[in-house]
Amino acid sequence: MRIMLFTGKGGVGKTTLAAATALQAAQSGIRTLILSTDPAHSLSDALDQELTPEPQEIAPNLFAQEVDVYYSMKKHWENVRQLMLATFRFQGVENVVAEELSALPGMEEASAFLWLEEYHREGLYDLIVIDSAPTGETLSLLSLPQVTQSWVMKAFPGQRFAMKGFGAMVRGMTGIPLDYGLDELERLFDKLERIQKVMQDPEISSIRVVLNPERMVIREAKRALTYLQLYGYNVDAVLVNRILPETARAGGFEQYLDQQADYLEEIEQSFQPLPIFKLAHQGREVFGQELLQEIGQSLYGDRKDFMEVLYQDKPFELREITGGYVARLKLPFVQDQDFTVNKYGDELVVSIGNQRRTIALPRFANYLQVEGYTFEAPWLEVQLKR
Secondary structure: OEEEEEEEOOOHHHHHHHHHHHHHHHHOOOOEEEEEOOOOOOHHHHHOOOOOOOOEEEEOOEEEEEOOHHHHHHHHOHHHHHHHHHHHHHOOOOHHHHHHHOOOOOHHHHHHHHHHHHHHHHOOOOEEEEEOOOHHHHHHHHOHHHHHHHHHHHHOOOOOOOOHHHHHHHHHHHOOOHHHHHHHHHHHHHHHHHHHHHHOOOOOEEEEEEEOOOHHHHHHHHHHHHHHHHOOOOEEEEEEEEEOOHHHHHHOOHHHHHHHHHHHHHHHHHHOOOOEEEEEOOOOOOOOHHHHHHHHHHHHOOOOOOOOOOOOOOOEEEEEEOOEEEEEEEOOOOOHHHEEEEEEOOEEEEEEOOEEEEEEOOHHHHHOEEEEEEEEOOEEEEEEEO
16 A cells, blocks of 8 residues: 655645646546545545535545544543543543543644555555645654654553552442453554554655745755655655746736845755646646646646655665664755754654654664764764773
8 A cells, every 4th residue: 555645735736736646647547545634624625515524436546535633632632532532531631621631632633644554455446645734734643653652651550561469459349440441542553553664664665744925935845855754754755835827927927026036046956856747826726636637637646656655765764883783864055054953762863943853773782972062964874882
């Protein structure tokens, strides 16, 4: 199964490009699902068709689904939420506060991951195209397994829920099925971890960044690429949307077109060697499968491999050197002063702005110390010595 996630500042344009890609793949004979995790849910508008929280076939080989948070939480999280609610109440937390605490951080994002895990495990589709939220929310989705698991581990003591005896005791004393609930939580986190590994596998999954030729949008796209590399996700293409044609000069857009030419050149220079696809401004609203088919053909032309992984990079590696190891991490568009590096036990922590990645090192690295690091754009190399 192939997974392709669209993110960026494109708004409705991002959704249009994701839907056009999915339709193009379906018409090529690929069993395709387009899944919207964007709370704005403009996918139904782009397809000009009402969608449901479960997949429905809307064209030959094409299925569509808009993830509904409440439907998904009820399906995937309700039993766990009830367990935590009962546990907090037993600990003396007032009802209203307990209700708030029982809503796990990241439930919205986790529900999307759990749908993906189900589809990957059952092998229902050849290609899943994800119309994701804007970049910030996408990063929340992609870092979700570690964040939520960390929160629950603080709420419940013990290593990896190694408290079966304690849970059985609690059940015997209070009737709260803590041991059963912990088993269910562990299964849920196993699912989240499994699908995250799939999303980080460059042979299977990739992310496509959508942007417009505008200064602030380009800057955000650069930050997105940096953060995605930081989290270990493969970006395989950049899609530039809403490019005004030269004929617009006659309409008084001379200055805008001059700036646009500079921005297009900046995009070419900044994002090489990633494949860059360009789409002209359509001059009208785009909705419905007929117009989406035109968009797909304009975007990819005669390329038959557009649904494949178009570019692979390895943003992190660990190699042995005399007396220790070197951890190597790719950080595009970063200056030397933009990040910090720390190590805690067998975890390497790299912070960039308000984003932080915790990199799990092999267990033996617990006894290694950070001797220093060097940065030669775009590669950060951290020396770990015995």
